[in-house]
Amino acid sequence: METKTSDSEQQLPKLRIQIVANGPALIQGPVIITDQHGRKEQKNSLFALCRCGSSHSRPYCDGTHNYNGFTD
Numbered sequence: 001m002e003t004k005t006s007d008s009e010q011q012l013p014k015l016r017i018q019i020v021a022n023g024p025a026l027i028q029g030p031v032i033i034t035d036q037h038g039r040k041e042q043k044n045s046l047f048a049l050c051r052c053g054s055s056h057s058r059p060y061c062d063g064t065h066n067y068n069g070f071t072d
């Protein structure tokens with residue numbers, strides 16, 4: 001199945017963000033992440049940012065949202 005995109009969508013950068021219900025924000029770069037300590041890291045493939053605030057590896061999701069009762 002072919003998906004049509006508008007001219008304005010074709011001009012957008014190739015950054016995609018998908019919010020997962022009751023879970024993280026999935027990000028597909030390329031993108032540069034600056035963490036809470038000012039460290040920068042370039043990401044080129046899919047990764048997940050924590051939205052629940054309970055991850056032990058913030059800003060990234062570690063799956064804790066599956067056990068802490070986080071809901072949207």
Ligand code: FES
Pocket residue numbers: 023024025049050051052053054055060061062063064065066
């Ligand atoms: S959203 Fe997954 S650990 Fe917070």
